[in-house]
Amino acid sequence: xxxxxxxxxxxxxxxxxxxxxxxxxxxxxxxxxxxxxxxxxxxxxxxxxxxxxxxxxxxxxxxxxxxxxxxxxxxxxxxxxxxxxxxxxxxxxxxxxxxxxxxxxxxxxxxxxxxxxxxxxxxxxxxxxxxxxxxxxxxxxxxxxxxxxxxxxxxxxxxxxxxxxxxxxxxxxxxxxxxxxxxxxxxxxxxxxxxxxxxxxxxxxxxxxxxxxxxxxxxxxxxxxxxxxxxxxxxxxxxxxxxxxxxxxxxxxxxxxxxxxxxxxxxxxxxxxxxxxxxxxxxxxxxxxxxxxxxxxxxxxxxxxxxxxxxxxxxxxxxxxxxxxxxxxxxxxxxxxxxxxxxxxxxxxxxxxxxxxxxxxxxxxxxxxxxxxxxxxxxxxxxx
Numbered sequence: 368x369x370x371x372x373x374x375x376x377x378x379x380x381x382x383x384x385x386x387x388x389x390x391x392x393x394x395x396x397x398x399x400x401x402x403x404x405x406x407x408x409x410x411x412x413x414x415x416x417x418x419x420x421x422x423x424x425x426x427x428x429x430x431x432x433x434x435x436x437x438x439x440x441x442x443x444x445x446x447x448x449x450x451x452x453x454x455x456x457x458x459x460x461x462x463x464x465x466x467x468x469x470x471x472x473x474x475x476x477x478x479x480x481x482x483x484x485x486x487x488x489x490x491x492x493x494x495x496x497x498x499x500x501x502x503x504x505x506x507x508x509x510x511x512x513x514x515x516x517x518x519x520x521x522x523x524x525x526x527x528x529x530x531x532x533x534x535x536x537x538x539x540x541x542x543x544x545x546x547x548x549x550x551x552x553x554x555x556x557x558x559x560x561x562x563x564x565x566x567x568x569x570x571x572x573x574x575x576x577x578x579x580x581x582x583x584x585x586x587x588x589x590x591x592x593x594x595x596x597x598x599x600x601x602x603x604x605x606x607x608x609x610x611x612x613x614x615x616x617x618x619x620x621x622x623x624x625x626x627x628x629x630x631x632x633x634x635x636x637x638x639x640x641x642x643x644x645x646x647x648x649x650x651x652x653x654x655x656x657x658x659x660x661x662x663x664x665x666x667x668x669x670x671x672x673x674x675x676x677x678x679x680x681x682x683x684x685x686x687x688x689x690x691x692x693x694x695x696x697x698x699x700x701x702x703x704x705x706x707x708x709x710x711x712x713x714x715x716x717x718x719x720x721x722x723x724x725x726x727x728x729x730x731x732x733x734x735x736x737x738x739x740x741x742x743x744x745x746x747x748x749x750x751x
Contacts, residue, residue: 387729387733389663390428390714390725396659398422405417413636413717441738458533459529461478485719488533489723491530496685497682498522500681500682503550503553506519511555527539538710540692583706586706590705609630610700610701613643616630618650619649637718675739682732697711698712
């Protein structure tokens with residue numbers, strides 16, 4: 368008991384309290400924005416349960432992050448196969464009657480258990496960071512050898528093919544970017560980087576002609592073809608057009624959080640909450656939110672720099688990439704510089720699965736920080 372108490376005190380001292388505070392601030396801010404949507408009745412699809420769920424998941428996620436952070440990340444890595452089974456298993460359930468999606472859409476990305484729904488792709492990203500970090504660390508300096516590099520790419524292809532089979536191009540893109548970021552940090556040779564860049568046109572040709580459906584192509588074409596954009600002003604471009612109007616109407620300081628005249632944008636509560644922030648809080652609000660996410664990214668990188676080994680470093684880089692690329696894609700969607708591919712702003716916007724998955728990622732970062740030397744190990748002792 369004394370040993371557990373001593374470890375708990377050390378763990379508390381080593382916690383990145385600023386990172387936790389920043390993440391909670393993002394969740395509480397999100398809940399307040401959702402509360403404002405309900406009060407202002409900006410959408411018939413925003414309900415009290417959205418901001419209540421956001422608050423609940425903030426505390427559930429915090430608890431999960433603290434528990435995960437107390438476990439040595441090397442122990443987490445040791446049982447990587449459990450994460451692989453969980454991530455892939457949840458995705459495979461999408462092929463059963465439990466899998467649901469938007470009415471009239473071929474994209475089946477949610478599991479409906481009756482009492483709740485979850486989005487497996489969000490957890491797949493988290494588990495992938497664990498499995499790929501473990502694989503990279505085990506490959507070590509041999510990663511640039513053809514057999515090992517081929518295995519790493521095969522590893523990355525598994526979740527991406529699963530995601531593509533469900534029409535989830537957004538999460539597929541995020542997983543791909545996480546993969547390349549981790550490989551680059553691990554020391555991927557420049558000749559391989561050049562080869563990957565050279566293959567982009569070929570991959571784009573194959574995706575465009577044999578993978579993308581017509582509505583995927585249209586979402587891209589409306590961003591680069593003015594005539595198609597004008598023709599789809601009430602169709603595929605309508606959501607992004609309204610988003611631009613909403614953000615622009617906020618000007619410098621916004622229309623205010625309550626009692627103003629607001630522009631309706633579909634999916635305000637989820638993927639397009641940044642539009643609502645721009646409308647109610649203006650340019651100042653948008654910059655503040657991006658600043659908050661930037662500070663979270665900085666704290667994750669700070670913990671990456673003090674990692675005692677490559678495994679801890681790769682885990683932090685993977686979580687960093689999760690936050691970074693989701694932010695870039697989400698803001699790009701709302702500003703109509705990227706196609707709508709359904710990626711939420713990290714920790715901001717309705718979505719219990721997303722919030723919990725990001726807090727689990729933060730838990731990995733907390734674990735790397737807490738176990739940065741061999742003098743302290745919670746639940747696991749390394750063999751010399």
